[in-house]
Amino acid sequence: MKFEDMINKIINCDCYEMIKNIPDKSVDCIYVDIPYLFQQGGTGTSRIALQVQKMKKELKKADIYDGIDYKIFDEFVRILKNVNCFIWCSKEQIFSILDWFNKNTNSTYQILTWNKTNPVPMCNGNWLSDIEYCLYFNRGTKLNNGYELKSKWYVSSLNQNDKILYNHPTIKPLNLVKRHILHTTQPNDIVLDCFCGSGTTCVACQETGRRFIGMEINKEYYEIANKRINGITAWGQASIFTDFDKLEKQKVLNEVE
Numbered sequence: 001m002k003f004e005d006m007i008n009k010i011i012n013c014d015c016y017e018m019i020k021n022i023p024d025k026s027v028d029c030i031y032v033d034i035p036y037l038f039q040q041g042g043t044g045t046s047r048i049a050l051q052v053q054k055m056k057k058e059l060k061k062a063d064i065y066d067g068i069d070y071k072i073f074d075e076f077v078r079i080l081k082n083v084n085c086f087i088w089c090s091k092e093q094i095f096s097i098l099d100w101f102n103k104n105t106n107s108t109y110q111i112l113t114w115n116k117t118n119p120v121p122m123c124n125g126n127w128l129s130d131i132e133y134c135l136y137f138n139r140g141t142k143l144n145n146g147y148e149l150k151s152k153w154y155v156s157s158l159n160q161n162d163k164i165l166y167n168h169p170t171i172k173p174l175n176l177v178k179r180h181i182l183h184t185t186q187p188n189d190i191v192l193d194c195f196c197g198s199g200t201t202c203v204a205c206q207e208t209g210r211r212f213i214g215m216e217i218n219k220e221y222y223e224i225a226n227k228r229i230n231g232i233t234a235w236g237q238a239s240i241f242t243d244f245d246k247l248e249k250q251k252v253l254n255e256v257e
C-alpha cells in the first residue's frame with residue numbers, strides 16, 4: 001500500500017508489516033495505546049479473582065494483553081520527522097520503554113496521566129488501578145501554548161458511554177487525546193496510531209484538523225473504528241442520536257445470548 005493511500009484511512013493490518021511502507025521522516029506525531037503487559041495475578045476463585053480473570057480474558061481475546069515487540073520503536077524513529085511520540089502503556093512497561101528511548105534517542109520525556117474518579121474496585125488488597133500512564137517523548141518538536149493543553153494530568157470518570165458506543169475495552173477519553181494532539185501538532189500534520197482500537201486518535205485528528213493514519217489488526221475493532229470516523233456507533237446508529245438506556249439493555253441481551 002502506498003503512503004498517500006494511507007492518509008485519513010484506517011487499515012485492517014498487522015502494523016509491524018504495514019509500517020514498513022511508510023517513508024522515512026514523513027510523520028509528524030505517533031500516538032499509540034499499546035497492547036498492555038500485566039503482572040501475573042488474579043488466580044483463585046474469589047469473586048474479585050474471577051472478575052480479574054474475566055477482564056484479562058476479555059483483553060487477551062482482543063490482542064491487548066501480551067505487550068509489544070520494541071523493534072517497532074526503530075520504525076517510529078525512522079518515520080518521524082522529529083521525535084514526537086505518545087505511548088499509553090501499563091505500569092509494567094514504563095521502565096523498559098523509558099530505557100529504550102533513553103538509549104536510542106536523544107529525546108526528553110514526560111509521564112502523563114489519566115486519573116479515573118471511578119476505578120473498578122478490583123485490587124485484591126493492592127492499590128486501586130485508578131491511574132493510566134502515557135509516556136511522551138520529544139526531540140525538536142515545537143509545542144503549542146494553552147494552559148489546559150499543557151497539563152500533565154487529566155481527571156475524568158471511566159468513559160462508560162464511549163465504551164458502550166464503540167465497544168472497546170480500553171477506549172481512551174476523546175477529549176484528552178484531543179488535548180495532547182493540539183499541544184504537540186499543527187493543523188494538517190500527519191498523526192499515526194498503529195494500534196488504533198476503536199479509532200479514538202483518528203477521531204481526535206478529524207476534530208482538530210489533523211490528518212491521520214490508523215492501523216488495527218482485529219477485524220471487529222477495525223470495522224468499529226471505520227464506522228466511528230463516519231459518525232456511526234458500533235451498533236449502527238448515527239452517534240448523535242444514541243439512546244444510551246436502549247444500548248445498555250441491548251448490550252446486556254447480546255452478552256446473555
Ligand SMILES: C[S@@+](CC[C@H](N)C(=O)[O-])C[C@H]1O[C@@H](n2cnc3c(N)ncnc32)[C@H](O)[C@@H]1O
Pocket residue numbers: 013014015016033034035036062063064168170171172194195196197198199200201215216217218221
Ligand atoms: C490498547 S488498544 C487501543 C485502544 C484505543 N486507544 C481506543 O481508544 O480505542 C490496542 C489495540 O491494538 C490492536 N493491535 C494489537 N496488535 C496489533 C498489531 N500487530 N497491528 C495492529 N493493531 C494491533 C489491538 O487489537 C487493540 O485494539
